[in-house]
Amino acid sequence: DIQLTQSPSFLSASVGDRVTITCRASQGITSYLAWYQQKPGKAPKLLIYAASTLQSGVPSRFSGSGSGTEFILTISSLQPEDSATYYCQQLNSYPLTFGPGTKVDIK
Amino acid sequence: VQLVESGGGLVQPGGSLRLSCVASGFTFSDHYMDWVRQAPGKGLEWVGRIRNTANSYTTEYAASVKGRFTISRDDSKDSLYLQMNSLKTEDTAVYYCARAAGSSWDTHYFDYWGQGTLVTVSS
Numbered sequence: 001d002i003q004l005t006q007s008p009s010f011l012s013a014s015v016g017d018r019v020t021i022t023c024r025a026s027q028g029i030t031s032y033l034a035w036y037q038q039k040p041g042k043a044p045k046l047l048i049y050a051a052s053t054l055q056s057g058v059p060s061r062f063s064g065s066g067s068g069t070e071f072i073l074t075i076s077s078l079q080p081e082d083s084a085t086y087y088c089q090q091l092n093s094y095p096l097t098f099g100p101g102t103k104v105d106i107k
Numbered sequence: 108v109q110l111v112e113s114g115g116g117l118v119q120p121g122g123s124l125r126l127s128c129v130a131s132g133f134t135f136s137d138h139y140m141d142w143v144r145q146a147p148g149k150g151l152e153w154v155g156r157i158r159n160t161a162n163s164y165t166t167e168y169a170a171s172v173k174g175r176f177t178i179s180r181d182d183s184k185d186s187l188y189l190q191m192n193s194l195k196t197e198d199t200a201v202y203y204c205a206r207a208a209g210s211s212w213d214t215h216y217f218d219y220w221g222q223g224t225l226v227t228v229s230s
Contacts, residue, residue, distance in 0.1 A: 001170075034216035036151075043203055043220035044143075044151065050213055087151055091215040094167045096141075098151040 002026055002090050004099035012105040019075040021102045023088035028068045032092040035064055035073045038101075039084045047086075048073065080106055108132040108219045110204050115224030122194050122228075128187040128204030128221055136160055136182040139207035141217060142189050144200035144226075154178075154202070157187070159210060172198075194228045201225050 003026040013019050023033065031051040036044035046055045048064035051071055061076045075082055083106045088099040114126040128140070139162075142154035155168040157178045166178050177190040187204050202224055205217035 032212060032215070036217075038151075043222055044217075045220075046216060046218050049208070049216040049218075055218065089151075089153075089216070091212065094156075095169045096153040096156070096215070098153065101150045 001095055002029060002093060002097055004088055004090055004097055006086075006088060006099040006102050008102060009100065010103045010105070012107050013078050014107045015078055015080060017078045019078050019082075019104065021073045021086055021088075021104075023066075023071040023073070023099050025069045025071075025090055025092075029090045029092035031067050032090060033064075033066070033071050034089045034091060035062075036087045036089065037082075037084045038087065044087065075104075078104075078106065082106070108206070110206065110219055110221035112202065112204055112221045112224040115202065115226045117227045117229065118194055119230050120194060120196055120228055123190070123192045124194065124226060126189040126191070126202055126204075126224060126226070128189075130185045130187065130206070133206070135180075135185040139210055139215070140178075140180060140187045141205045141207060142178060142187075143203045143205055143217070143220075144198075145203070145223075146197070146200045149200075152200070154189070156207070162210060191226070194226075196228050199226060199228045 033051045035048040038044040052064045085101045109131045141156045175193045179188045204221045206219040208214040208218040
């Protein structure tokens with residue numbers, strides 16, 4: 001099975017800050033990676049697919065990069081509504097797996 | 108696009124439960140469908156997938172549920188099901204159904220999710 005790790009597990013940043021979250025895969029997954037945002041009590045929401053493609057309707061301050069085993073989700077200018085937990089997911093092979101999540105808090 | 112789960116509730120260890128997910132707003136029969144769960148205060152865990160009719164409705168499961176859970180679908184009713192047998196306390200979670208965007212590997216991400224239904228396994 002492909003294991004995903006995320007760092008950091010928690011971050012606190014101010015409105016307007018640039019935030020980066022890293023997702024590492026235990027083996028190469030080319031670009032078969034998605035990022036989701038989840039707010040408390042809500043279903044996850046797709047942000048990025050194919051490692052770097054922004055889902056329709058998602059603000060352009062979100063971006064993704066990487067391939068192989070290392071991927072990055074960037075929020076270019078953090079907004080209050082970005083307070084949430086962010087998960088990466090690999091779609092390269094079964095079982096599909098998620099990272100453990102990164103909780104983003106607004107200072 | 109809307110996905111609405113139902114069927115959650117309290118069940119004793121060793122018991123069974125069947126979850127349903129009714130889809131609307133898209134051609135259900137075209138899409139792979141998945142179940143994902145989230146234990147209280149924990150992260151997301153993929154449960155399994157059922158492919159579409161073009162791919163013979165074949166299924167994939169996480170090791171933690173294989174042999175106990177069965178995913179099925181009824182395209183005539185735009186419905187997805189999760190039959191859960193031999194339930195354990197560690198199966199307690201919110202269960203989400205999710206739509207895979209497409210059937211090729213580069214479109215296997217989940218573009219729509221239901222609101223979730225809570226399953227509690229406890230004596």
